[in-house]
Amino acid sequence: MNESAPLTEPDELNGDSFADELNGLVDEVESSMDEENEMTGIIEIPSAKAGQNDEVSDTGASSFGAAPGLRAAYRTSMGLVRNRNEDSCLIFSSGSGGHFPLLPFGLYIVADGMGGHANGHVASKTATRVAARHILDKIYLPLLYDAGGLNQTPIQEVMVDAVQAANTAVFMTDPESDSGTTLTIALVLGQRLHVAHVGDSRLYMWVDGRLEAVTNDHTLVQRMRDVGQPADDVMYDQIKHVVLRAVGQMEEVEVDTYMRLLPKNGKLLVCSDGLCGFVSDEEMQEIMNRDIDIETMADTLSDAAMSAGGYDNITAVIVDLIFE
Amino acid sequence: MGRLTTRQLTSKRNRKKKLNQKSGLQPGDTLQERYRIVGTLGVGGFSSVYQARDMRFPNVTKLCAIKEMVISAPDPQIRELTIKSFEREASMLAMLDHPAIPDISDYFTEKDRSYLVIDLIRGKDLEAWLDDLTDFLDQETALDWALQLCDVLAHLHNQKPQPIVFRDMKPSNIMLDQYSRIRIIDFGIAKLFETDRKGTMIGTEGYSPPEQYRGQATPAGDVYALGATFHHLLTRQDPRLEPPFTFAERPISAVNPHVTPAFEAVIMRCLAYDPNDRYHDASALKEALLVVSRAKEAVVGGEIGETAVVTPLSNNASRPAETKVAAAEPDKPVGNLVKPIWTFKCEDEIRAKAAVTEDMVLVGAYDNNLYALSRERGEFIWKFPASDGFGSSPYIYDGSALIGSVDKHLYSLNLKNGRVNWRFAANAPIYSSPVVRFDHIFFGSDDGNLYALSSQGRLVWKANAYGQVRSTPFVDDERIYFGTEGGYIYCLELSSGKVKWQSQAKRAVTSSPTVAEDIVLVGSMDSTIYAMDAGSGWTIWRTRTRRPIISSPTVHGDFVLIGSSDGNLYAVDLVTGRQLWTYETNGQVTSSPAVWEDSVYFGSTDGHIYCVSLRKGELRWRFETGGPVISSPVIEEGILYIGSSDNTLYALPA
Numbered sequence: 001m002n003e004s005a006p007l008t009e010p011d012e013l014n015g016d017s018f019a020d021e022l023n024g025l026v027d028e029v030e031s032s033m034d035e036e037n038e039m040t041g042i043i044e045i046p047s048a049k050a051g052q053n054d055e056v057s058d059t060g061a062s063s064f065g066a067a068p069g070l071r072a073a074y075r076t077s078m079g080l081v082r083n084r085n086e087d088s089c090l091i092f093s094s095g096s097g098g099h100f101p102l103l104p105f106g107l108y109i110v111a112d113g114m115g116g117h118a119n120g121h122v123a124s125k126t127a128t129r130v131a132a133r134h135i136l137d138k139i140y141l142p143l144l145y146d147a148g149g150l151n152q153t154p155i156q157e158v159m160v161d162a163v164q165a166a167n168t169a170v171f172m173t174d175p176e177s178d179s180g181t182t183l184t185i186a187l188v189l190g191q192r193l194h195v196a197h198v199g200d201s202r203l204y205m206w207v208d209g210r211l212e213a214v215t216n217d218h219t220l221v222q223r224m225r226d227v228g229q230p231a232d233d234v235m236y237d238q239i240k241h242v243v244l245r246a247v248g249q250m251e252e253v254e255v256d257t258y259m260r261l262l263p264k265n266g267k268l269l270v271c272s273d274g275l276c277g278f279v280s281d282e283e284m285q286e287i288m289n290r291d292i293d294i295e296t297m298a299d300t301l302s303d304a305a306m307s308a309g310g311y312d313n314i315t316a317v318i319v320d321l322i323f324e
Numbered sequence: 325m326g327r328l329t330t331r332q333l334t335s336k337r338n339r340k341k342k343l344n345q346k347s348g349l350q351p352g353d354t355l356q357e358r359y360r361i362v363g364t365l366g367v368g369g370f371s372s373v374y375q376a377r378d379m380r381f382p383n384v385t386k387l388c389a390i391k392e393m394v395i396s397a398p399d400p401q402i403r404e405l406t407i408k409s410f411e412r413e414a415s416m417l418a419m420l421d422h423p424a425i426p427d428i429s430d431y432f433t434e435k436d437r438s439y440l441v442i443d444l445i446r447g448k449d450l451e452a453w454l455d456d457l458t459d460f461l462d463q464e465t466a467l468d469w470a471l472q473l474c475d476v477l478a479h480l481h482n483q484k485p486q487p488i489v490f491r492d493m494k495p496s497n498i499m500l501d502q503y504s505r506i507r508i509i510d511f512g513i514a515k516l517f518e519t520d521r522k523g524t525m526i527g528t529e530g531y532s533p534p535e536q537y538r539g540q541a542t543p544a545g546d547v548y549a550l551g552a553t554f555h556h557l558l559t560r561q562d563p564r565l566e567p568p569f570t571f572a573e574r575p576i577s578a579v580n581p582h583v584t585p586a587f588e589a590v591i592m593r594c595l596a597y598d599p600n601d602r603y604h605d606a607s608a609l610k611e612a613l614l615v616v617s618r619a620k621e622a623v624v625g626g627e628i629g630e631t632a633v634v635t636p637l638s639n640n641a642s643r644p645a646e647t648k649v650a651a652a653e654p655d656k657p658v659g660n661l662v663k664p665i666w667t668f669k670c671e672d673e674i675r676a677k678a679a680v681t682e683d684m685v686l687v688g689a690y691d692n693n694l695y696a697l698s699r700e701r702g703e704f705i706w707k708f709p710a711s712d713g714f715g716s717s718p719y720i721y722d723g724s725a726l727i728g729s730v731d732k733h734l735y736s737l738n739l740k741n742g743r744v745n746w747r748f749a750a751n752a753p754i755y756s757s758p759v760v761r762f763d764h765i766f767f768g769s770d771d772g773n774l775y776a777l778s779s780q781g782r783l784v785w786k787a788n789a790y791g792q793v794r795s796t797p798f799v800d801d802e803r804i805y806f807g808t809e810g811g812y813i814y815c816l817e818l819s820s821g822k823v824k825w826q827s828q829a830k831r832a833v834t835s836s837p838t839v840a841e842d843i844v845l846v847g848s849m850d851s852t853i854y855a856m857d858a859g860s861g862w863t864i865w866r867t868r869t870r871r872p873i874i875s876s877p878t879v880h881g882d883f884v885l886i887g888s889s890d891g892n893l894y895a896v897d898l899v900t901g902r903q904l905w906t907y908e909t910n911g912q913v914t915s916s917p918a919v920w921e922d923s924v925y926f927g928s929t930d931g932h933i934y935c936v937s938l939r940k941g942e943l944r945w946r947f948e949t950g951g952p953v954i955s956s957p958v959i960e961e962g963i964l965y966i967g968s969s970d971n972t973l974y975a976l977p978a
Contacts, residue, residue: 043764043776043784043819045802103860139862154855156865156901190860192842228411259864259899261842 068324069095070106070188074317075298079274080310086113086120087272087315088181090128094140102143106188107135108317110201112272114180114246123181126173127166127247131185131196134162139189156257159187159196163247163255170248180246184215186270188262191323195258198245201315202276204284205260206267211285214258218245240277267294268319271301274312279304294318348392348437349374355439356432359390375444388429391440410438416488417442421939423922424476424507445509446502450495450557460580461557463587467617469557472506473498473550474613477606481543487605489541493549494531495556503962530563531556535599543605550609551594551602558583558591571595586616662935662947665963665975666702670695674967676757677717677916677956679725681739685965686725687973688714694727694735695973696742699960702975706742710735716757716796721765722779728754728767736781746781756806757796757836761818768793768806774814776821785821789814796836796876798844803858805844807833813846813854815861825861829854831872835886836916840879840898847873847886853894855884855901865901869894875926876916876956883938885924887913893926893934895941905941909934916956918964920978925964927953933966933976947976 070093078085090109096102111127113120138158153161166183182199193214195203200217216222220242224231231239247253267288276284279301287300301316349372353361359376366373378386393410417428417440430441448456473493480488492510499507533548552563555571559579566574572595576588590612596602603609672691679686684705688694690713696705712731719726724745725737730753736745752770759766764784765777770792776784791810798805803824804816809832815824829848837846842858849872855864875887882898889912895904911930918925922938929952935944950970957966964978 043762045762045819103862152863154863154865154901155857189862190857192857192859192864194864228415257900 068322069093070104071294071320071322072106072108072317073294073298074315075302076315077302077306077313079313080306082311082313084121085313086124087111087274087313088113088121088124088128089270089315089317090132091317091319092132092136092140093319103190104188104323105140105143106186106319107132107140108186108188108268108270108319110182110184110270110272110315110317111247112182112199112201112274112313112315114178114182114243119179120181122173123170123179123248126169127181127183130169131162131166131183134158134165135185135187138162139187155187155189155194156259159185159194159257160255163196163198163253167247167253168251171251178249180249182243182272183247184270186268186319188268188319188321191262193258193260193262193268195256195260197256197258198247198253200243200277201270201272203258204269204271204276204281205262206269206285206288207263208266209285209289211269211281211288213281214260216256218256219243262321262323264321264323266321268317268321269301270317270319272313272315274310274314275301275305275316278308278311288318294320348372348394354379355390355434356430359388359441361390362387365389376441387444389426389442389444391442393438393440394436407438410440414440420479420483420488421922421937421942422476422479423937423944424472424505425479426507426509427922445499445507447500447507449509450498450500450553452496453500454495454557454560460560460582463558463583466554466558466583467587467613469498469506470550470554471610471613471617473508473553474606474610476506476508477543477546477550478610481546481605481607487543489543490546490549491532491536491541493546494553498553530566530568533599534569534597542599544599544602547594547602547604547606547609548596548599550606551591554591555595569597572597584616586619590616662945662976664947665977667975668695668697668702668704668973670967670971670973672713672971673951673954673969674971674973675954675969676715676967678958678965678967678973679718679720680958680960680965681720684739685973685975686718686720686727687965687967688716688718688727688729689967689971690714691971692729692731694718694725694737694742696725696739697973702973708735708737708742708744712753715753715755716767719758719760719765721760726758726760726765728756728758728769730754732769734758734765734767734775734777734781748775748777748781748783750775752792755794759797759799761799761801766797766799766804768795768797768808770794772808774804774806774816774821776818787814787816787821787823794834795846798837798839800839800858805837805839805846805858807835807837807846807848809834811848811850813837813844813856813861815844815858827854827856827861827863834874836876838877838879840884843898845877845879845884845886845898847875847877847888849873851888851890853877853884853886853896853901855898867894867896867901867903871912874914878917878919878924880919880924880938883919885917885919885926885938887915887917887926887928889914891928893917893924893936893941895924895938907934907936907941907943911952914954915966918957918959920959920962920964923978925957925959925966925978927955927957927966927968929954931968931970933957933964933968933974935978947974949974 072091072093074089076087076089088111092107094105109128111124113124138153182201184201184203185196186203187194197215200219203214204211205214220239298316298318302314305314349361351361358379360379362375362377365375372392374390376388376390378388414431426443428440428442432439480490497510499509501507531549531552533545536545556563558576576583594602670689670691672689674689676688683699685697685699692710692713693707694714695707710729710731712729714729716728723739725739728734732750732753734748738745750769750771754769756768763779768774772789772791773786774793775786778784789808791808793808795807802818804818807813811829811831813827813833817824830850832849835847837844839858844856844858847853851869851872853867869888869890871888871890873888877884877886884896884898887893892906892908893913894906897904909928909930911928913928915927923935923944924938925935927933931949933947933953949968952969955967957964959978962978964976967973
């Protein structure tokens with residue numbers, strides 16, 4: 001309880017240390033102590049409970065036939081109407097093998113530079129890269145330094161700080177103009193998903209054939225729905241583009257965070273509203289249910305948005321999660 | 325417009341007939357791939373209520389009530405009103421937080437029907453109760469019920485910015501649950517009270533006040549309906565069969581001589597024709613009822629003995645204003661709203677949590693004894709003396725009580741007689757409480773080890789944590805989590821004791837970790853609450869309090885509850901670590917909170933045991949003991965067991 005109490009070196013902790021000396025402990029057990037039994041040292045976990053280990057095995061092929069890990073594919077395009085792609089995306093999946101595998105780590109970011117604003121494409125680029133830098137620096141590099149688990153900044157704070165850093169960067173680059181961007185960041189660390197989100201890009205989780213939106217849009221349409229006064233068709237057309245929160249428009253931005261435990265097998269979809277604003281969740285779910293590789297899946301989703309008119313820039317990032 | 329009401333339970337008379345009508349859902353049907361219909365509870369004009377099983381909990385039978393509203397009425401106006409009424413009820417229930425108001429947990433639309441998922445209340449409504457009994461309701465029970473109803477109505481009437489008027493208080497909308505507590509159901513026509521707005525007649529003839537027929541719904545109208553309800557319960561005269569507004573001509577005492585004049589006067593004032601002559605809202609009525617209740621208590625006060633006596637106030641959310649005054653002037657005696665069911669006096673302080681078996685309560689004290697008491701009456705059964713005090717809690721396992729002592733031993737005692745089955749010696753005192761998993765026993769000691777023993781007390785492995793282990797390990801199917809006085813949080817593999825990961829706080833971790841949704845939660849003497857990923861040990865979030873934390877967290881839904889020596893109980897969000905509410909006491913909260921139904925219970929060194937609401941941290945009651953309360957409550961079947969530094973173990977109604 002003393003603040004200056006010496007902290008032990010973590011490496012010293014050795015679980016099988018009961019072998020080092022039993023210095024009379026055993027003798028004090030009043031029941032008849034049998035030295036041989038006492039040395040078994042392993043507790044059998046009932047088989048029904050076992051097999052839930054989340055360790056990545058080097059050899060274990062998954063039920064999908066692919067090696068365990070995180071794999072991602074993306075497709076981003078201008079669409080059919082706009083003359084510039086103001087969306088940006090960034091994907092980073094780490095894999096490692098051997099006796100000491102790293103925690104699964106994946107970073108997937110989509111930013112949609114604000115349509116109509118002067119430098120939307122610059123804002124979305126800046127935001128994705130600044131945010132990625134911050135997260136890789138605070139989480140991925142410490143992993144490589146084996147510093148995981150000690151003295152780290154809580155993930156929640158890292159995620160929010162990453163968005164704030166992106167916000168500052170966009171705002172400072174262009175404080176006069178009103179350029180801004182949405183920013184949706186999905187971080188997979190171990191078997192957990194951490195999300196930081198501003199704007200109307202979306203993150204979906206696909207599990208067992210069902211597509212579920214994890215993020216909530218920061219739009220006027222959504223806000224009206226939330227307060228129980230959904231917009232009618234006429235109004236919807238007038239306000240559907242109104243985003244209530246964006247990165248880079250003020251000195252600080254309010255960030256929503258989400259956290260999910262990930263299934264052993266599933267997919268993530270991070271996309272801009274050029275996709276989810278024109279293709280229904282049902283249709284996207286139907287495409288994600290298909291037995292196709294993720295590159296084709298990203299293309300098919302993008303094509304669906306094109307068929308719906310291609311009115312906006314389209315970005316789709318798909319992450320295949322295989323934890324066993 | 326006609327009456328547009330929904331009924332969770334139609335009156336018994338109508339129930340049989342209506343149950344025969346064709347209802348929308350059949351047993352076996354499933355909604356949202358989650359709720360499997362088990363049966364029908366009631367069918368009304370626009371809605372039906374089903375009993376359903378929540379399949380999200382496949383291993384247990386968790387039942388809920390599902391209210392279904394058909395939104396396909398051919399008349400578009402009715403259709404719209406139906407939807408609005410349904411949505412309003414959903415929002416209202418979601419907004420309200422009171423033990424007597426059913427919790428809503430889900431709300432969805434499938435096809436042309438909307439559904440509310442609410443608490444299944446087991447019990448019967450007061451109309452059915454009236455049908456089943458031939459005697460008059462006795463005054464004592466009537467007062468208890470009336471106070472409980474006032475409490476919930478006051479909660480509605482005190483809503484901001486506008487009061488909510490329930491508008492349909494009557495016996496069939498009041499339920500007596502399995503714990504004999506009052507619950508109100510059917511918020512189908514409750515209304516946000518808008519002063520200048522004319523409404524339409526809604527309610528039930530006989531119970532509704534005269535002004536409601538003119539479209540006025542006010543808190544005083546609820547007071548009237550409450551009066552009408554109790555007039556009915558006390559006289560057995562059904563107001564629906566009597567000429568309207570004739571209560572004044574039908575005094576209660578003319579029919580039921582057992583009602584005191586004071587109580588009758590209160591009820592009759594509720595029933596005044598002119599709203600200005602009534603109590604203006606439920607809070608005012610409650611004050612009047614309290615006076616009747618206290619007068620009554622003064623008469624019978626001497627009779628309160630060893631038997632379980634709960635004053636009518638025990639279920640009330642207390643009045644915060646009054647409590648604050650009391651808290652500021654601790655020397656001023658405050659009557660305990662809760663009466664102990666029993667108490668048991670040891671010879672020294674109780675600092676550890678008790679354990680409860682089917683018929684016994686076990687608790688260790690600093691007088692070196694582990695006491696076994698009868699659960700029902702707190703009668704002494706046996707005691708086991710160690711050679712030093714008990715600072716940890718017993719664990720009940722396979723007919724034995726496992727407990728560690730400051731005398732360095734872990735004891736296995738025969739539950740029947742307290743005799744030692746075996747004991748295991750560590751090298752230093754044991755403050756960590758044992759936990760059993762897969763027939764193995766896990767605990768820590770001040771000698772710096774985490775021990776794993778076989779059920780016979782043989783060492784299987786021990787892991788050196790290089791720091792005193794005073795926290796109680798949390799053991800799941802594969803891993804063990806605990807903290808050390810050196811400030812580390814360890815995760816060991818259960819099978820071998822090998823370190824899976826470790827994390828570090830800035831000061832000691834005496835608090836015992838808990839794990840929910842694969843998140844490890846623990847407090848530290850560095851004043852911080854930590855949330856870590858159970859698989860990797862990565863910190864997910866941290867939340868600071870103002871002073872060191874010794875209390876251990878409890879998780880209930882998304883609520884993480886933990887005390888701090890800054891005097892507060894904190895409720896923070898499991899996912900984000902954001903503070904949801906705090907409740908301030910006048911001492912340190914080292915006690916670890918326990919949750920029962922929708923209340924949180926904990927002790928403070930200010931000598932009190934507190935009960936606050938889970939959702940908002942509002943005081944429901946507090947109980948004063950004769951010394952600081954360091955230990956933590958354990959709750960079984962609605963009874964709370966907790967020890968205090970006044971050497972006493974208390975059994976209180978939760």
